[in-house]
Amino acid sequence: MTAIQFLAPDMAVIARRAQIVAGLEAILSPDSLVSDPRELVPFETDAFTAYRRIPLAVVLPRDTAEASAVMAYCHQNGVAVVPRGAGTSLSGGAIPQEDAVVVGLSRMNRILEIDFDNRVARVEAGVTNLAISDAVAADGFFYAPDPSSQLACTIGGNIGMNSGGAHCLKYGVTTNNLLGVKLVLTDGTVVEIGGKALDSAGLDLLGLVCGSEGQLGLITEATVRLLAKPEGARPVLFGFDNAEVAGACVTEIIGSGIIPVAIEFMDKPAIDICEAFAHAGYPMDVDALLIVEVEGSDAEMDAMLARIVTIARKHGVKSVKESQSATEAAQIWKGRKSAFGATGRIADYICMDGTVPLGQLSHVLKETYRIVDSYGLRVANVFHAGDGNMHPLILYNVNDLEEAEKAEACGLDLLRLCVDAGGCLTGEHGVGIEKRDLMRHQFTVVDLDQQMAVRRAFDDERLLNPSKVFPLDMNERKAS
């Protein structure tokens, strides 16, 4: 796929490569710099693998001081910087380009402080999402946002993309669970925003930085909120004859005053794919599945599930499977959690990510099938229905160039559909390069100009994460 363009690399910077590498060598410890061309290859892309660019060099700082030194050097020398966590972005948020230095946070993976009295953890940005929960699990706590890639993805990347997960219906996304960051500004200045106290003294810079996709600075540390684990959690599986009815059931559950911790949706193709892979015991004679999870004590969960089951029956649910044990609960989740991996076994796919108002779920699903069909492609839908976060997986053959282009065009149509239904281009994967050129579909030029003006307040030279988030013509580097 070659439809997405990058900014033309600055040839003058590329011509100075040896000098820049030497300059970085002079300020870094030897093992913090990667410059051998072969060793740069692993950094050429992220999980949006259709696009690849070899960076100028890669810096893996050991601490904030090194990160700051690199930022200052690149700023002084007019070199672009691409922040990188684990490289799991699905929208190409960490894809470098030939004239840019990648700053990878993978070595900054220490948990600095766990403070149960204040229910916070202070961690370096390269700590994985799951490592935080693992570190506090024995004491009965967890960190709430749980993206599917939580085993690999870093907290720095989560902040960059404002990541969510299956359980954010109850617990919110990253921005709702973040209390502070240490941010290296483009000129190397280190600022602390927030901390263990709630809310901000002046403008909410923390909220602005969260989800800014590396456009405003480099995050090297974070203070995150810890929560006490619930007494228990129990999923129930519902099978419906038709996807639209399942969508209507979701709307009614929420409207009835129950907020489950998660409501996940799978359509027929997704059920088939996941069941064949995970043998989770999903019913095969239905067109849509809902996994609804509730939390609390046994009595609370019984009461809530009884009300949810009543609503589902009203909508003609065909099969109901309540989990009676932890093993059964794990079984129900197993299929859902393996959805992406299982899909990858049968075809190449692009995972789209958009959000729609809950009342539009049925309409958007129907239109999704119509659009995908019009391209002669197949789609599997597996998504976070409770917060309207769609994840259509468009199936195609990566070796068929024509089909690949169709899949990409189809994906963009599906995102336009989300915006037209009153939603957003992104749910939790960010804009990256993938959705950049659709920004004008959701925003006016004036809206985007205001966002760009804020970006310039942080990065007037526009050296941070080039070619991302904003339409390419707005993204041009400042004329020197």
Place this chain on the structure above:
Amino acid sequence: MGETLVPGSEAEACAMVAAARADGRHLAIEGGGSKQMIGRPVAADAVLSSSGLTGITAYNPAELVLTAHSGTPLPEIMAAIAEGGQHLAFEVPDYGAMLGTNAAQTIGGIAATNLSGPRRFVAGAARDALLGVRFVNGRGEAIKSGGQVMKNVTGLDLVKPMAGSWGTLGFITQVSFKVLPVAPTQATLVISGADSHEATALMARAMATSCEVSGAAHVPQALAARIPGLAPSGSATLLRLEGFADALAERIARLRPQLKARLDMAELDADASKSVWSALRDVTPFADGTRSPVWKISCAPSAGHRIVAAIEAMRETEAYLDWQGGLVWLRFSGERPDAALVRQALADNGGGHATLVRATETVRRQTDVFQPETPALTALTARIRASFDPDGVFANRCQIGASGMRAA
């Protein structure tokens, strides 16, 4: 201040701001005026009021979102969502009694000031519930950010800096808030006689359980006596639980032994519980008809009681803790705000921020009402403000440092 401009539409607001910018005039943004007495006094050429922009534009309980024009009075919003069995989970405070004003709050004012009540420490702040805004920036342009869906952010999240911008970045014309179901009932466990150190430990212990405590406060006896519904025999440490009636009883039974308290425990029923938490939310223990200084201090939960102790060691004061100790409400008698004392105590105990929510106009003119920040953050903030309002059309009630007549 001169005339009051009352745009009847967003387009009209754009024209008014653009005209003011062209003429070099300065505008003070106002909703219902209920929080006019918070912040640095500003001298603007005119007031730009949202009172002409009213009405709920979209509300469907099943979508958990309410959208309204910014000047819509809060009571109208509350009545509409109550009918849908929902509320704003961050518990909108009403400081009217404490500040001595009857002015009605507007939904836009709630967004612009980002003030939240007792549930904030578990359910998020106003800024967390604010899904989308429309506003007019200082160039007179209408801007949209966020949306009407739960996961609302695409591109830079301008909703967050707009929340709590106190009218310094733009004139909000429309807001979308997340609304959530109201729990069917609530109860509060009251532990009597703990000192503030002990109370802080009790609250931390409660929050480490799976009992879903949604309010954790500590009130000394003298203040507790001013709260209807509390009849304290000593200080009151309060733990609120909300949910379905059956589940609630079971959770309270589960919570009690885990507190390991050697003190008397009593239970408030739903009505008493509501009344007590409203009082804490609205800071009515300090609704004394005076303008004596009232500070709101946000800090690490375990630091709140130490900050109070450090201040008390220097000067007599009254204070109570909310948010598990992470929010201190503190009053001095007399006029002197002692900002340096308060902010030193805060800095010595892990930091955070202190806001002088109530004081006389003279005091507010001479004091940093909002917390001063580091030079790097101050410079960054100034650049961000300029990106919204390059010519300083909007009066700056958050100004730090010497207060000029006109702040930009």
